[in-house]
Amino acid sequence: MLPLRLKLTYYYLAIIFIILLGYGVAIYLYLTRSLMTVIDSSLASQIERIENQMMGGSGGDAYTLIDGREVMLQITPHLTQIIDEQGQISDEVLASPRDRLPVDMSMMRRLVMGQTTFLTVVTPAGESMRLGMRRVRALEDRGNYYIRLGQSMEGFRFVRLRLLLILGITVPVIILIGSFGGLLLANQALRPVDRITRTAERIGGGDLTERVPEPASMDEIGRLAATFNQMISRLQAAFDRQKQFTSDASHELRTPLAVMRGDIEITLRRERPISEYQRVLSSTLEEIIRLSGLVEDLLILARADVGRLELECRPTNLTRLCRETTDYIAPLAHHRHQQLTFISSISGDIVLNADANRLKQMLLNLVDNAIKYTDTGGTIDVRLDAGDGEVRLSVRDNGRGIAPEDVARVFDRFFRRSKPLADRTANGSGLGLAIVKWIVEAHGGKIELRSEPGRGTEFLVRLPLLV
Numbered sequence: 001m002l003p004l005r006l007k008l009t010y011y012y013l014a015i016i017f018i019i020l021l022g023y024g025v026a027i028y029l030y031l032t033r034s035l036m037t038v039i040d041s042s043l044a045s046q047i048e049r050i051e052n053q054m055m056g057g058s059g060g061d062a063y064t065l066i067d068g069r070e071v072m073l074q075i076t077p078h079l080t081q082i083i084d085e086q087g088q089i090s091d092e093v094l095a096s097p098r099d100r101l102p103v104d105m106s107m108m109r110r111l112v113m114g115q116t117t118f119l120t121v122v123t124p125a126g127e128s129m130r131l132g133m134r135r136v137r138a139l140e141d142r143g144n145y146y147i148r149l150g151q152s153m154e155g156f157r158f159v160r161l162r163l164l165l166i167l168g169i170t171v172p173v174i175i176l177i178g179s180f181g182g183l184l185l186a187n188q189a190l191r192p193v194d195r196i197t198r199t200a201e202r203i204g205g206g207d208l209t210e211r212v213p214e215p216a217s218m219d220e221i222g223r224l225a226a227t228f229n230q231m232i233s234r235l236q237a238a239f240d241r242q243k244q245f246t247s248d249a250s251h252e253l254r255t256p257l258a259v260m261r262g263d264i265e266i267t268l269r270r271e272r273p274i275s276e277y278q279r280v281l282s283s284t285l286e287e288i289i290r291l292s293g294l295v296e297d298l299l300i301l302a303r304a305d306v307g308r309l310e311l312e313c314r315p316t317n318l319t320r321l322c323r324e325t326t327d328y329i330a331p332l333a334h335h336r337h338q339q340l341t342f343i344s345s346i347s348g349d350i351v352l353n354a355d356a357n358r359l360k361q362m363l364l365n366l367v368d369n370a371i372k373y374t375d376t377g378g379t380i381d382v383r384l385d386a387g388d389g390e391v392r393l394s395v396r397d398n399g400r401g402i403a404p405e406d407v408a409r410v411f412d413r414f415f416r417r418s419k420p421l422a423d424r425t426a427n428g429s430g431l432g433l434a435i436v437k438w439i440v441e442a443h444g445g446k447i448e449l450r451s452e453p454g455r456g457t458e459f460l461v462r463l464p465l466l467v
């Protein structure tokens with residue numbers, strides 16, 4: 001695979017080459033055509049002058065019109081001949097004997113009267129010569145005669161060769177300079193990409209703390225580096241969370257298992273009364289029930305993480321679901337002498353396309369928390385309301401509240417702040433709110449939290465009506 005810098009240079013050179021080639025050919029064609037026009041026009045104007053003189057005129061001025069334009073450049077012809085009808089040269093001026101050209105009458109007779117014809121021939125001396133010829137009627141009916149002027153093309157050939165030489169030298173030189181310049185530019189432009197690649201290789205090797213150097217300018221490369229860094233930061237955060245999650249999870253599982261093992265080992269060391277066995281077994285059972293709940297929660301989050309946990313949505317009567325759930329958990333609140341009420345501000349039932357089991361789990365978690373973190377005798381209100389295309393479900397208590405610095409973290413996995421109040425039900429895993437958040441978001445909703453330490457907490461779940 002050709003490196004990008006070489007590819008760029010090749011493309012760049014190919015473009016320069018095509019432009020220069022086109023430019024060279026155009027210059028060459030234009031110059032040769034122009035020179036030819038100058039020679040032809042000069043020959044034509046001089047033929048006309050000679051004709052005028054012979055007709056007894058003044059010879060006119062030295063200008064003539066070619067394609068409607070005045071031609072002012074006059075070149076002294078190398079050959080001037082006046083030829084009569086019989087092919088005899090009646091008058092001749094030569095710049096050098098080398099320029100002599102024999103008369104070919106078959107060619108001369110083909111000339112159209114009064115019209116100048118141009119032709120390029122090779123002289124006996126082997127030089128190329130441009131001829132201008134004209135057939136003219138003589139005065140007083142003395143027959144026709146021919147004016148023939150010749151201009152050696154040697155100078156013209158020399159100019160053409162010079163031009164070819166100049167083009168032949170300058171084009172390769174420009175291409176050479178262009179290729180160095182192109183390579184330099186491509187190197188310069190791609191250097192940051194090289195740096196990014198090297199850093200990316202190190203990151204790929206496992207070092208997620210590495211960052212790609214971001215160029216000062218926010219051009220395409222700068223934006224690429226910034227986006228790349230953001231991606232690595234997100235990856236690092238996800239990895240860290242995952243690591244934290246795994247270590248928290250194993251810790252949560254290991255500690256109670258170690259305690260249970262210790263309890264059972266000590267109990268088994270010697271014979272004990274039945275009541276002692278019963279005590280250890282029932283406390284172990286309690287712990288096993290709690291651990292099963294924890295494993296269940298871990299499984300939910302792990303599946304949610306890899307996108308394998310899907311909602312089973314069907315039309316769900318949310319009003320009934322909230323009433324039944326609060327009724328179900330009410331004994332727990334009564335046990336703590338708390339007042340748990342459910343109020344719906346909508347007269348009819350609210351029906352939502354949702355996963356009933358998950359919504360129930362969400363509400364149970366929120367109300368369970370409210371009961372856990374509210375003193376005995378407190379109040380807990382569950383309110384249902386709808387409007388503006390959404391359903392609002394609020395769980396509010398007048399419990400201990402959440403410290404402002406913890407508000408943003410309560411939805412984190414394994415985040416636990418409050419020491420449980422009174423009974424064992426408060427002994428949570430710190431996964432409840434993380435699961436609640438996942439359920440709300442999986443339904444396309446949002447969860448908000450307002451809390452005042454010492455005065456109470458409100459969790460407000462907003463679910464879109466058109467789920």
Ligand code: ADP
Binds near residue numbers: 397417418427432
């Ligand atoms: P858990 O209740 O198992 O500890 P959660 O994820 O449900 O875990 O809650 C995380 C933390 O949020 C709790 O430890 C507690 O500090 C705080 N919290 C949750 N709900 C309330 C509430 N209603 N009042 C006060 N603190 C709460």
